[in-house]
Amino acid sequence: MELTERQQSILKYVVEEYIRTGRAIGSKALLDRFPLGVSSATVRNEMGVLETLDYLQQPHTSAGRVPTERGLRYYVEHLMQTDELSPAEQLMISHQFRQVEQQVASWLKLAAAVLANASGNVGLVTPPRSRVERLRHFELINLRGRLALLVLVTQSSAIHQSLLEFSEPVDQTTLSALSQRLNPEIRWLDREQIERKARGASPLVASVLRWIAEALHYLERQQRSELYAEGLDQVIRQPEFARGDMAYALLELLRGGMILSVLLPQLEPGDEVRVLIGSDLHLRELRPFSVVVSAYRAGDESSGLLGVLGPQRMAYARSISMVRYLAHVVSRLMGELYGEDENIGADDAVKGMLN
Amino acid sequence: MELTERQQSILKYVVEEYIRTGRAIGSKALLDRFPLGVSSATVRNEMGVLETLDYLQQPHTSAGRVPTERGLRYYVEHLMQTDELSPAEQLMISHQFRQVEQQVASWLKLAAAVLANASGNVGLVTPPRSRVERLRHFELINLRGRLALLVLVTQSSAIHQSLLEFSEPVDQTTLSALSQRLNPEIRWLDREQIERKARGASPLVASVLRWIAEALHYLERQQRSELYAEGLDQVIRQPEFARGDMAYALLELLRGGMILSVLLPQLEPGDEVRVLIGSDLHLRELRPFSVVVSAYRAGDESSGLLGVLGPQRMAYARSISMVRYLAHVVSRLMGELYGEDENIGADDAVKGMLN
DNA sequence: GTTAGCACTCAGCATGATCGAGTGCTAGCC
DNA sequence: GGCTAGCACTCGATCATGCTGAGTGCTAAC
Numbered sequence: 001m002e003l004t005e006r007q008q009s010i011l012k013y014v015v016e017e018y019i020r021t022g023r024a025i026g027s028k029a030l031l032d033r034f035p036l037g038v039s040s041a042t043v044r045n046e047m048g049v050l051e052t053l054d055y056l057q058q059p060h061t062s063a064g065r066v067p068t069e070r071g072l073r074y075y076v077e078h079l080m081q082t083d084e085l086s087p088a089e090q091l092m093i094s095h096q097f098r099q100v101e102q103q104v105a106s107w108l109k110l111a112a113a114v115l116a117n118a119s120g121n122v123g124l125v126t127p128p129r130s131r132v133e134r135l136r137h138f139e140l141i142n143l144r145g146r147l148a149l150l151v152l153v154t155q156s157s158a159i160h161q162s163l164l165e166f167s168e169p170v171d172q173t174t175l176s177a178l179s180q181r182l183n184p185e186i187r188w189l190d191r192e193q194i195e196r197k198a199r200g201a202s203p204l205v206a207s208v209l210r211w212i213a214e215a216l217h218y219l220e221r222q223q224r225s226e227l228y229a230e231g232l233d234q235v236i237r238q239p240e241f242a243r244g245d246m247a248y249a250l251l252e253l254l255r256g257g258m259i260l261s262v263l264l265p266q267l268e269p270g271d272e273v274r275v276l277i278g279s280d281l282h283l284r285e286l287r288p289f290s291v292v293v294s295a296y297r298a299g300d301e302s303s304g305l306l307g308v309l310g311p312q313r314m315a316y317a318r319s320i321s322m323v324r325y326l327a328h329v330v331s332r333l334m335g336e337l338y339g340e341d342e343n344i345g346a347d348d349a350v351k352g353m354l355n
Numbered sequence: 356m357e358l359t360e361r362q363q364s365i366l367k368y369v370v371e372e373y374i375r376t377g378r379a380i381g382s383k384a385l386l387d388r389f390p391l392g393v394s395s396a397t398v399r400n401e402m403g404v405l406e407t408l409d410y411l412q413q414p415h416t417s418a419g420r421v422p423t424e425r426g427l428r429y430y431v432e433h434l435m436q437t438d439e440l441s442p443a444e445q446l447m448i449s450h451q452f453r454q455v456e457q458q459v460a461s462w463l464k465l466a467a468a469v470l471a472n473a474s475g476n477v478g479l480v481t482p483p484r485s486r487v488e489r490l491r492h493f494e495l496i497n498l499r500g501r502l503a504l505l506v507l508v509t510q511s512s513a514i515h516q517s518l519l520e521f522s523e524p525v526d527q528t529t530l531s532a533l534s535q536r537l538n539p540e541i542r543w544l545d546r547e548q549i550e551r552k553a554r555g556a557s558p559l560v561a562s563v564l565r566w567i568a569e570a571l572h573y574l575e576r577q578q579r580s581e582l583y584a585e586g587l588d589q590v591i592r593q594p595e596f597a598r599g600d601m602a603y604a605l606l607e608l609l610r611g612g613m614i615l616s617v618l619l620p621q622l623e624p625g626d627e628v629r630v631l632i633g634s635d636l637h638l639r640e641l642r643p644f645s646v647v648v649s650a651y652r653a654g655d656e657s658s659g660l661l662g663v664l665g666p667q668r669m670a671y672a673r674s675i676s677m678v679r680y681l682a683h684v685v686s687r688l689m690g691e692l693y694g695e696d697e698n699i700g701a702d703d704a705v706k707g708m709l710n
Numbered sequence: 711g712t713t714a715g716c717a718c719t720c721a722g723c724a725t726g727a728t729c730g731a732g733t734g735c736t737a738g739c740c
Numbered sequence: 741g742g743c744t745a746g747c748a749c750t751c752g753a754t755c756a757t758g759c760t761g762a763g764t765g766c767t768a769a770c
Contacts, residue, residue, distance in 0.1 A: 103516060103517055103518065137494070139492070139494050143692065147692075149508060153496055153516070157516075161458060162456065218456065232606055233606040236606065247591055247602055248591050248592050251587055251591065252588050337502075337518065
């Protein structure tokens with residue numbers, strides 16, 4: 001069933017007022033802010049219709065109306081207009097990326113912080129996750145006696161260190177020789193392939209290979225659970241969180257990366273920005289929240305997530321623009337790193353960021 | 356002026372009751388829980404004395420008494436008894452360290468989490484900070500064209516990666532040769548020394564050396580501002596935080612590492628556990644909080660901080676035991692890494708953690 | 711020095727009155 | 741038939757009022 005134009009306007013105003021103030025709005029107050037050329041009684045009638053259609057609801061009998069999840073969804077899909085970020089704002093953001101350390105971790109953290117600040121909600125960013133990690137290079141560094149440090153860099157430029165304990169003392173010369181000999185041999189191999197190689201090898205080589213495989217495995221797992229979240233303080237300050245247990249629930253959810261396991265299954269590939277409202281998130285504790293999320297690409301084989309988490313009454317339009325733009329920026333930055341040559345030079349602004 | 360034994364008992368009970376419940380306690384209720392063999396009127400008189408001495412205070416006229424900061428300090432210094440952690444608990448903790456990844460970051464994060472869980476407050480841990488970072492080893496890894504990755508490990512086993520852009524394309528062979536030649540030459544040098552070396556060198560070498568120096572500098576700065584904090588969720592759940600702005604203030608403080616700049620100047624070297632109560636922290640926003648903190652050692656040249664942050668009514672005895680034990684554990688773990696040979700084998704339990 | 715007794719204080723809680731934003735409904739108007 | 745003016749009604753929020761109980765300080769007597 002279609003909504004009339006007037007119904008759409010009313011729904012739109014109710015939603016926008018709700019997003020602005022967080023409170024219900026009634027027919028009279030609505031007309032004060034948005035003269036519609038009709039009387040409040042008419043608005044009431046229309047609101048009644050919208051309520052039977054489950055676009056609006058009343059928190060209690062004598063209160064104004066508030067949009068339902070369905071209403072919000074309709075608003076996001078049909079009524080809202082999303083502008084691109086202004087050039088000034090784009091510049092401000094890219095400027096920040098230019099100033100930060102040349103490290104993936106810094107980029108992701110910054111992206112989360114930018115999302116948070118600009119939208120007033122929690123900014124979420126996951127590291128790029130590869131289907132499978134491949135070794136780019138490893139190095140063994142003797143610490144003392146039987147202890148050594150394994151440092152390795154993967155194809156996706158993820159980096160990992162771990163402490164090793166050999167069964168007998170080893171010196172740096174041996175270790176260097178080992179890495180020099182082994183590196184070319186196992187470059188671009190994945191965990192399984194390296195483990196397979198370990199089988200035929202001498203004990204020393206085998207144990208190094210196994211450690212490397214283990215590290216790759218660890219990285220894969222870590223990529224699947226790590227999450228940069230910024231801006232909790234801002235969200236907590238909002239009136240929705242006057243009751244402390246909400247804040248608690250939110251912290252709890254972010255801590256274990258529980259949000260990830262909710263978000264990931266719902267995102268099919270594609271560059272589109274997705275808006276998940278309340279029960280879309282399929283988790284009771286997340287019912288009061290909404291998420292605006294997009295994937296970003298990092299080379300051909302891997303991609304990450306980036307988005308905004310806030311109360312249902314978040315400013316969707318703004319969040320969507322921000323998420324879309326940042327997905328673009330981060331994809332570009334990652335593209336550089338992951339060796340995707342095609343676009344080099346096509347966009348000097350982003351290229352310049354690496355300088 | 357000395358407190359009589361009875362006054363000490365009363366102060367002790369008031370503090371313990373306050374810590375347990377967070378509420379004021381009056382003379383009658385005190386006698387219900389702790390029979391002192393005197394009447395409530397006597398207790399009232401003594402409480403009156405303690406109040407004029409600024410050990411107790413009344414939130415309002417007809418309420419019970421609550422300890423003042425002075426009272427808490429007296430309690431911590433004279434009345435409280437701190438036991439060592441039970442062997443069972445020590446075992447549980449060291450077991451957790453045995454299970455975690457062999458990485459400094461994992462250790463510190465775990466330490467913060469253990470502190471948080473066991474004390475019900477926020478666990479804080481800083482990474483070890485060196486007076487000055489020295490290079491242990493670096494590696495250059497070609498990514499594509501003019502882009503390369505610099506990975507370096509410092510004496511303190513801190514690890515750092517950054518993205519480099521050379522002025523012209525370089526291949527992996529050149530880079531490997533470079534690192535092989537340069538590594539022995541600049542091993543154990545600090546930032547300044549490496550910068551000095553850069554002056555006489557060829558352009559290519561000079562730029563690599565400068566990048567390395569910059570990375571060392573970055574690491575030093577980062578060590579001074581990084582902070583692992585766990586357990587915010589728990590603290591926020593406590594009744595003190597019913598008002599949301601408290602939670603906000605706390606998040607705000609932790610975010611910028613502001614706490615560090617407060618804590619650091621107050622800790623003179625030494626292994627002692629220090630208790631800072633309310634205004635000891637010299638920061639208005641931290642007035643309602645207390646901190647139990649200790650340094651841990653990481654080799655001879657560097658050390659970090661480790662502690663618990665919670666409301667003034669935290670369980671001091673328990674926090675102190677926890678902080679003391681964890682400082683011990685972390686010092687041992689770090690000692691291994693930082694190449695401090697003296698104690699190896701002295702403590703098999705801790706040694707075993709590296710396995 | 712201790713205690714029983716007493717008048718007093720005051721936060722917390724429940725009760726009740728008032729206010730006002732908002733509603734649904736009906737009768738009349740264009 | 742759609743729109744609107746008017747009206748009775750609902751109900752959360754706010755504020756004043758009263759009561760209760762935990763707690764106090766003081767005094768007089770032991």
